[in-house]
Amino acid sequence: MVSIDVRNAYVDFPIFDAKTRSMKKRVLGKVGGKIGSDSKVPIIEALQDVNLQLSDGDRLALVGHNGAGKSTLLRLLSGIYEPTRGSAKVTGKVAPVFDLGVGMDPETSGFENIIVRGLFLGKSRKEMEKRIDDIAEFTELGDYLAMPLRTYSTGMRVRLALGVVTSIDPEILILDEGLGAVDASFMNKARDRLKDLVKRSGILVFASHSDELLLELCDQAMWMDEGRVRQHGRLREVLTGYKGRDPFQNVSREVLERLGQANPDDLAKPSDGTANGQATDTSAATAPANGG
């Protein structure tokens, strides 16, 4: 059984090399998590009191300004950060895709990268070698896979990373923003594959600034603001709250048509009618009891 269960989770980063004095001024800043200054070492409270329960079939969109804690929350869900307070329990095989420039040795080839990523995701070398042709075809990188990673553009790196995670059938797929770096034609391909994957695998958590992508892949959303959960519920309501307007006003006709097939209920039912029905069973976070 695939599940995510985060309760009252806090993530506090100690920043050892920052001068407290200058950091204090930033407490008033609007961007980024809250910076505490009680202790000697300045602390960035990147996540505060986050509650999130997800189970099979949930597709969560994460929205919020830069520095609102989206990536930190994704890392928490991936098991990279363990909460400083509270708890986070994730059951299932997680495949995260984070900022793609970092981590991998830029001198290694695309092939090499596929293998290493696969090994990290729990596959064996042999299993990955079997998938290489498939990944090469999907990413359209072809012979370029033999080139060192430093020669790749951002979009090509995204292709590579997506190629790997979509080929291994993860149970929990975690995507950070950055997907926007690929071109439209590849995006169409990737979207189909992601949808397919979401149908099969358990949980998708996706941080993005693109309404269209979120509308197509997700059905619920969480709005992060200064490290806290501002709102959690049905995708359309949260996006409306976050952007201040209904997301459907701005999407292209083409997308609307596609959505019409994929998520008929999203369009058919009026937004206020379904607001509470789904939000309550998936979210403890919106309950005012925990707010502080």
Added chain:
Amino acid sequence: MNADTTDTAPVPGSRSFKRAFDDIRSGLRQTELWGHLGWQDIKQRYRRSVIGPFWLTITQGVIALGLGLLYSQLFGLPIETFLPYIVTGFIVWGFISGCITEGMQTFISNEGLIKQMPAPLTIYALRTVWRQTLMAAHNVIVYVIIVAIFFPALSQQYGIQDDACTTGNGLCHPGIDWSILSAAPGFAILALNAGWVTLMLGVISTRYRDIPQLINSLIQLLFYLTPIVWPIDQLYAGNGRDGVSWALPIIELNPLYHFVQIVRAPLIGQHIDGKSWLVAIGITIVGWALALVVMRNYRARVSYWV
């Protein structure tokens, strides 16, 4: 479901020995991953070079040959037994110092991966130790060549000081025999220690970035304090020295000496004190206990600190 969210934690705290053991166990199990990463490091380092990792072998050979010839003349020692001594010492020291200096950088240098991929920390420690092992394996070629050349001198009783075996002053070495096989468990102990050193120093250095600098400045001194380019035989009587030097007990306090001994001595048929084994095994146990405590308390903090 909503009512009790504040008072029940679904998972036990991250600070537990169980989590520390789990990390080590699952890290050890992913042999393919750390094996691959370790190899990749070596391949990348010698990328586009024709000779590749055999540069390691060549470097080792040149240094050992040069220093071996020089020091044998300085100390007035026979080349046929001193050169194998210095070569073997260098290889073992290379592994030890590599594991210490690169081990403490383990998590710092893997920052990108740690923040991108969920994986046990032990993976990165094993990557480092495995890379050092592979480097040592390349260096062993020099050992094999040198020992093959000087085998006649090494396969019988010998003293690094000329008269040790005839006068009874100083150390008389038994020569290479079946005890050479004990170098394998010796190396295993060394690798075990590399494991805890990498985990423990790695975590501490990630938090306190002065530690790597401190250790770097000490490691050079330790190199000279450990009998590697000079034989410990020099501290015993003989060659004009009246008795055992006052420095001998001090040098024997250096734990690195004993670690070098348990691998080097059997490889070149030298006398080994049982004490060296005891010290090595003792430090292994104490070291792992400390490393487990560090892992228990700070394992989950590493991704915050890198």
